[in-house]
Amino acid sequence: MDPVSGFTSIHMDAIKEVGNIGTGNAATALSRLLGRVVEMDVPVAELVPIYDIPARYGSPETPVCAVLVRTDGNFSCSLIFMIEEDKAETLADLISPLDLSGMDEETQRQIRDSALSEQGNIILGAFLNALSVITGWVLPTTAPAVARDMLGSIMDLAASMFGVIGESALLVRTNLTVKGLDKELGGTLIMIPDPGSLEALLSKLGVL
Amino acid sequence: MPQPVHVGMADLVVSKHPAHLVTLGLGSCIGLVIYDQLSKTVGMVHIMLPDSREAKDIPKPGKFADTAVPLLVGELIRLGVNRSQLRAKMAGGAQMFSMPGKTSAIFAVGARNVEATLKMLATENVRLVAQDTGGSKGRSVEFDSDTMKFTVKTLGSGTKEL
Numbered sequence: 001m002d003p004v005s006g007f008t009s010i011h012m013d014a015i016k017e018v019g020n021i022g023t024g025n026a027a028t029a030l031s032r033l034l035g036r037v038v039e040m041d042v043p044v045a046e047l048v049p050i051y052d053i054p055a056r057y058g059s060p061e062t063p064v065c066a067v068l069v070r071t072d073g074n075f076s077c078s079l080i081f082m083i084e085e086d087k088a089e090t091l092a093d094l095i096s097p098l099d100l101s102g103m104d105e106e107t108q109r110q111i112r113d114s115a116l117s118e119q120g121n122i123i124l125g126a127f128l129n130a131l132s133v134i135t136g137w138v139l140p141t142t143a144p145a146v147a148r149d150m151l152g153s154i155m156d157l158a159a160s161m162f163g164v165i166g167e168s169a170l171l172v173r174t175n176l177t178v179k180g181l182d183k184e185l186g187g188t189l190i191m192i193p194d195p196g197s198l199e200a201l202l203s204k205l206g207v208l
Numbered sequence: 209m210p211q212p213v214h215v216g217m218a219d220l221v222v223s224k225h226p227a228h229l230v231t232l233g234l235g236s237c238i239g240l241v242i243y244d245q246l247s248k249t250v251g252m253v254h255i256m257l258p259d260s261r262e263a264k265d266i267p268k269p270g271k272f273a274d275t276a277v278p279l280l281v282g283e284l285i286r287l288g289v290n291r292s293q294l295r296a297k298m299a300g301g302a303q304m305f306s307m308p309g310k311t312s313a314i315f316a317v318g319a320r321n322v323e324a325t326l327k328m329l330a331t332e333n334v335r336l337v338a339q340d341t342g343g344s345k346g347r348s349v350e351f352d353s354d355t356m357k358f359t360v361k362t363l364g365s366g367t368k369e370l
Contacts, residue, residue, distance in 0.1 A: 050217065050256075051216055051217040051218055051219075051268070053217075054216075054217060054232075054233050060232040060233035061232050061233055061348060063363055066304075066305075068305050070307065070314075142307050143307070145305040145306060145307050147304045147305055147344070148363070148364075149235075149304060149345060149346040149363055150232070150233040150235075150346040150348070150363055151233065152232055152233020152234075152235070152346065153233045153234060153235030153302065153304055153345075153346020153347070154235060154304055154346070155235070156233075156234070156235030156236045156237050156256075156304070156346075157235065157236065157304060157305070157315070159217060159237075159256060160236055160237070160256050160257055160317050161314070163256050163257050163271060164257060164262065164263075166264075167267060
């Protein structure tokens with residue numbers, strides 16, 4: 001049987017709670033970094049048919065900026081912080097002390113990518129720290145990787161990882177919103193656990 | 209132009225002329241078209257993974273390169289096309305994130321998709337006439353049965369026709 005679709009509501013609640021604690025820590029970290037209030041939604045843990053993933057979080061052709069880190073230890077997963085490209089620029093500029101306006105486009109992009117990569121690293125690292133505290137596991141993380149591309153192309157990753165074992169993916173999703181700016185500024189944090197590592201997590205949490 | 213038909217993940221569509229087939233936001237996945245220029249019979253499949261051998265069941269054969277290519281060829285032949293007339297064009301198979309070290313193997317599924325699709329086309333004796341694969345950028349593709357043009361769109365670097 002498809003191992004993921006065999007999960008019951010107890011399992012899903014436990015995974016959602018992990019998402020809740022992780023995102024809480026991530027929101028706090030982003031708030032400290034920006035010196036602003038950051039609001040988070042209640043995380044959603046959901047089983048999504050893999051074929052629906054590219055259109056699940058918006059139009060598949062929406063230009064987004066995504067920062068990804070992975071942990072490979074007792075629990076392995078990919079974490080993505082994704083933000084629409086025009087909003088990503090605003091977010092990057094919040095921590096950049098430089099005035100980019102006179103620079104050429106390529107230099108601007110590199111500086112912003114670097115700022116976003118650092119923000120993503122802090123947000124996602126905070127998420128994993130919380131997970132490490134709950135489980136007692138050491139969760140070493142990779143350096144962040146940044147991609148600017150179509151939403152659907154980015155989320156192919158989740159679809160193909162879960163596609164190997166079955167027809168559904170288990171994803172945990174939360175929206176983070178930075179308050180006090182003229183324009184609403186928010187991104188989505190998505191946890192993509194490696195399909196084979198969920199059992200270890202659930203048994204550590206005592207629900208399997 | 210006919211209404212565009214969206215070919216979602218693991219979907220497989222074949223059609224007689226006129227047809228306009230579209231797949232949006234390919235990352236590591238493959239958009240493969242096989243067509244017969246004479247009868248203007250066309251088909252597209254959105255391949256996600258290279259190999260079905262580890263799958264326990266296969267509800268959508270379009271998902272894997274090794275099941276998708278023979279099925280697409282079979283469906284076209286069923287519509288009356290001569291196998292020797294078939295030509296193929298493909299795009300996709302990017303690696304969206306690059307990371308140092310062993311973790312990158314997980315992200316290299318795009319390259320394996322390309323390799324497996326090429327191998328299956330050779331096995332099925334279908335000649336590949338154009339491809340735009342690999343790299344690190346996502347693609348949207350369109351195929352029109354009137355012109356047999358395969359249009360590949362990439363964010364930032366525009367559109368090309370294969």
